[in-house]
Amino acid sequence: MAAKPFVSDIKAIRERAREHIRKGAVTEGYKADRGTVIKILNEALATELVCVLRYKYHYYMASGIHSKGVAAEFLEHANEEQTHADQIAQRITQLDGKPNLSPEGLLSRSHSEYVEGHDVVEMIEEDLVAERIAIDSYREIIQYLGNDDPTTRRMMEEILAKEEEHAEDLGTLLEQLGQKGEPNAEPLKKAKAHA
Numbered sequence: 001m002a003a004k005p006f007v008s009d010i011k012a013i014r015e016r017a018r019e020h021i022r023k024g025a026v027t028e029g030y031k032a033d034r035g036t037v038i039k040i041l042n043e044a045l046a047t048e049l050v051c052v053l054r055y056k057y058h059y060y061m062a063s064g065i066h067s068k069g070v071a072a073e074f075l076e077h078a079n080e081e082q083t084h085a086d087q088i089a090q091r092i093t094q095l096d097g098k099p100n101l102s103p104e105g106l107l108s109r110s111h112s113e114y115v116e117g118h119d120v121v122e123m124i125e126e127d128l129v130a131e132r133i134a135i136d137s138y139r140e141i142i143q144y145l146g147n148d149d150p151t152t153r154r155m156m157e158e159i160l161a162k163e164e165e166h167a168e169d170l171g172t173l174l175e176q177l178g179q180k181g182e183p184n185a186e187p188l189k190k191a192k193a194h195a
């Protein structure tokens with residue numbers, strides 16, 4: 001018995017590809033609701049852009065207050081969030097959508113917030129909150145996409161893994177600052193005592 005071909009009707013697939021050639025990467029086999037996916041991705045794009053701006057602000061503000069190591073971490077995160085924004089915008093165009101880069105309404109489209117913070121510990125805490133929000137909402141997006149749009153899902157899984165890394169970095173920074181006797185040293189110790 002001959003092995004079952006992976007693609008059952010290559011001729012039909014080729015014909016379909018020609019017929020809908022103007023749709024770019026979106027083929028008939030695309031199972032997700034394209035409009036919804038584009039809308040969700042534009043929210044993720046806004047989330048990333050707000051994160052870029054917040055990390056950049058924290059970078060410039062932390063540079064002056066003998067926190068060179070923390071500032072470097074903020075800058076690294078800002079650059080990685082920008083890469084995420086670029087990946088997401090690229091995917092939106094592949095899906096024949098328009099990446100929403102308008103500054104108007106950016107914050108209301110974003111899941112994360114823009115909080116300045118008064119000192120370096122507060123900045124790290126606000127960044128950690130924002131990362132945790134991104135982690136939760138990206139996990140939901142991944143679940144929503146399921147097997148209907150594996151390319152977008154894979155991209156979001158990659159980004160999610162990076163956000164988890166960011167959150168871990170920030171947690172480590174908070175612990176290090178706590179050990180140095182910074183303002184959050186007490187609450188950290190108390191939290192550990194209750195655990």
Ligand SMILES: [Fe+2]
Nearest residue numbers: 048080081084
């Ligand atoms: Fe990101």
Ligand SMILES: [Fe+2]
Nearest residue numbers: 131162163166
């Ligand atoms: Fe992040």
